[in-house]
Amino acid sequence: MEATPTNRMKDWKAQASDLSQCPVRQVLDHVSAKWPVLILMELEQGPVRFNALLRALPDISKRMLTQSLRNLERDGIVRREVFDTKPPSVCYSLTELGEGFLPHLLAMVDWAEKGMPHIAAARAAFDRA
Numbered sequence: 001m002e003a004t005p006t007n008r009m010k011d012w013k014a015q016a017s018d019l020s021q022c023p024v025r026q027v028l029d030h031v032s033a034k035w036p037v038l039i040l041m042e043l044e045q046g047p048v049r050f051n052a053l054l055r056a057l058p059d060i061s062k063r064m065l066t067q068s069l070r071n072l073e074r075d076g077i078v079r080r081e082v083f084d085t086k087p088p089s090v091c092y093s094l095t096e097l098g099e100g101f102l103p104h105l106l107a108m109v110d111w112a113e114k115g116m117p118h119i120a121a122a123r124a125a126f127d128r129a
Contacts (some may be wrong), residue, residue, distance in 0.1 A: 027075070030071045030072060031072070031075075031077065031101065031105070033068075035057070035060055035064055035068045036068050036071070036072055037105060037109075038060075039057070039065070039068055039069065039078075039092075040077070040078075040094070040101070040102065040105055041105070041106075041109070042056050042057070043078065043093060043094050044094070044102055044106075046093065047081070047091045047092065048091065048093070049089060049091050050065070050069075050089075050090045050091075053065060053092065069092060072098070073092075075097075076095055076097050076098075077094070077095060077097055077098040077101060078093070078094060078095065078098055079092065079094070079095050080092055081093070
């Protein structure tokens with residue numbers, strides 16, 4: 001029998017006495033925010049150097065990019081490779097785990113693109129009320 005979303009939530013709540021240890025919360029904390037999503041989409045094409053990521057995401061700060069990349073690296077989703085050059089260069093790529101996550105992320109992006117007209121209409125109706 002396939003678990004329904006309602007049953008899944010009940011199962012998670014029953015198993016987790018400490019919700020801060022919930023795997024879903026821990027993963028979503030790092031991959032559902034604006035910057036990690038955009039970073040992962042940039043890495044879809046292959047390895048990218050830090051400064052290229054910075055140029056590709058012009059409204060992100062160096063600090064936020066660094067922090068987001070470290071979180072993704074810590075979770076095993078992104079790989080960081082340092083090259084022994086002067087000055088040292090750093091390249092980021094998706095790990096096998098990150099590549100496995102990418103189709104799910106892109107499905108969410110597709111859903112957002114298709115649903116945005118409906119969301120915009122709902123927001124406008126809500127704001128008028």
